[in-house]
Each structure stands twice: as structure tokens, then as C-alpha cells.
Amino acid sequence: MTLHSKPALETALSHRSIRKFTGEPISAEMLDAVLRAGQAASTSSFLQTTHIVPVTDIEKRKQLRAVGSNQHYIETCAEFLVFCLDLAKHKKIDAKVQTDWTEMVLVGAIDAGIMAQNVLLTAESLGLGGVYIGSLRDNARETNAILGLPEQVMPLFGMSLGHPAQDPLMRPRLPQECVVSENGYRPLDSDKLNAYNEVVRKYYQERSNLDLDWSQQVKNALCHPIRPDILPLLNEKGLAKR
Numbered sequence: 001m002t003l004h005s006k007p008a009l010e011t012a013l014s015h016r017s018i019r020k021f022t023g024e025p026i027s028a029e030m031l032d033a034v035l036r037a038g039q040a041a042s043t044s045s046f047l048q049t050t051h052i053v054p055v056t057d058i059e060k061r062k063q064l065r066a067v068g069s070n071q072h073y074i075e076t077c078a079e080f081l082v083f084c085l086d087l088a089k090h091k092k093i094d095a096k097v098q099t100d101w102t103e104m105v106l107v108g109a110i111d112a113g114i115m116a117q118n119v120l121l122t123a124e125s126l127g128l129g130g131v132y133i134g135s136l137r138d139n140a141r142e143t144n145a146i147l148g149l150p151e152q153v154m155p156l157f158g159m160s161l162g163h164p165a166q167d168p169l170m171r172p173r174l175p176q177e178c179v180v181s182e183n184g185y186r187p188l189d190s191d192k193l194n195a196y197n198e199v200v201r202k203y204y205q206e207r208s209n210l211d212l213d214w215s216q217q218v219k220n221a222l223c224h225p226i227r228p229d230i231l232p233l234l235n236e237k238g239l240a241k242r
Contacts, residue, residue: 003033005125012121016170018129019073021162026078030126034161037122041115049108050115051086053147054079063146068135068158077160081119082136082143083112087239088152099152100241105234112156123161133158140233151237169207172199174214 005011031054038052055061058075064082065074074080085108087099098104120130134157136143143155173179175192197213204210234240 011125016168017131018164019131020166021077022165024163034119034122038115038119041118043111044107050112051084053082060146067139067142068133073160078162081159083116083156085154085156088150091152100238102240105240128161129164130159130161137227154237172203
């Protein structure tokens with residue numbers, strides 16, 4: 001089977017999160033291609049600290065949906081992938097490797113993000129759609145139990161993939177000058193923030209009839225304890241101890 005993909009720039013600039021899928025399965029050739037693209041991603045010091053768990057068991061999908069804020073597309077997508085920090089393979093090579101440094105959690109999370117974006121970009125170039133599922137960490141301990149993950153392996157996020165059954169609006173990003181500053185950091189400009197808030201407010205009103213801007217979304221997400229069970233679970237797995 002010959003796979004035809006869109007150019008990288010066109011694909012990247014047209015990204016939208018897809019949460020509704022047709023019932024069409026993803027072909028074995030397509031799935032293999034997106035996974036190979038993920039493995040081809042850059043990895044810090046060639047340590048390859050990511051493990052992907054494709055969840056095909058329907059009962060496990062249902063359980064993960066319950067953990068993941070009852071997001072139906074965990075269960076209804078064609079393929080559901082869970083990206084994990086994996087330092088168990090390194091411990092198997094040599095029990096003396098020092099995987100308990102916090103730096104190793106950063107390395108693993110960065111590696112997983114880079115790999116996952118390769119997977120999603122490739123999937124989108126092939127006409128598929130997808131969405132990241134960070135809500136698996138709402139109850140990371142339960143996610144860990146459902147997947148039977150060992151010590152030194154930590155679930156980070158999921159990804160729902162499938163053939164799109166929607167054509168959503170593109171979500172507006174911050175102005176580039178708010179995220180790129182030459183030779184040093186530039187604090188967020190209040191006027192640009194206010195203007196961006198209005199752009200986001202119009203987006204949400206058109207998309208969902210919501211009265212919501214970006215500043216309020218930040219407050220909703222961050223003005224409370226944020227997954228306080230993560231550090232204890234990492235420590236139990238022999239991670240982030242120092």
C-alpha cells in the first residue's frame with residue numbers, strides 16, 4: 001500500500017485537535033508509519049526514554065475513559081496510544097544507572113513530547129486526526145494500574161487517533177512576539193494580552209457560545225493544586241527522588 005502525505009509545513013500550520021471520528025479503522029500500514037515516525041524523533045543522548053502502549057482492549061479503553069474525565073474519544077477513536085516515561089529498560093541494562101534524578105523525568109517527558117508530536121504530525125499528514133489526552137494524569141495511579149506499568153515506567157499522556165468526522169475552527173495562538181524574543185526573555189505585554197484575550201473570546205463564542213478568554217482559562221487551570229499525587233507516584237516508582 002502506497003501512503004500519500006501532505007507537506008510538513010502545510011500539515012503543521014493546519015493543525016486542529018480532532019475529537020470526533022468516523023468508525024473507519026486505521027490501516028496497519030498507516031499505524032506502522034506513524035509509529036516509525038515517532039521512533040525517528042530526536043531523543044536526548046540517544047537514551048530513547050519513551051514507551052508507547054497502544055490500548056486495543058475495549059474494557060481497558062472504558063476504564064481509561066472513566067479516569068480521563070469521561071472523554072468519549074478515548075473509547076471511540078480508532079487507535080488510542082499512551083505515551084510513558086520508560087527508564088525500566090535502562091535499569092535492566094545496568095542496575096546501577098541513576099534514574100532517580102529529577103533531570104531524568106525532564107529528559108523522559110521531553111523525549112515523549114517530541115516523539116508524540118512526530119506521531120501526530122505524521123498522522124495528520126496522512127489525513128488522520130487526533131487529540132492529546134493529558135487527563136490520564138487526573139488519576140495517574142489508576143491509569144498506571146489499568147496498564148500494569150512497572151517501576152521506572154510512568155504514564156504521561158494519551159493520544160486519540162482516527163479518521164476525522166469534524167472540521168473544527170483553528171484555535172488562535174498567542175502573537176509570535178509573546179512567545180519568541182531574541183537573545184533573552186521579554187515579559188508578556190499587557191496590551192498584547194488584552195488584544196489576544198478578545199481574539200480568544202470571539203473564538204469561544206463562535207465555537208461553543210462560551211464567554212471565555214485566555215486569561216480566564218489560565219486561571220481556571222492553574223489557580224488550585226495541580227495533580228498533587230504525581231510526585232508521590234513518581235517517588236514510588238523510583239523517580240524524581242533527588
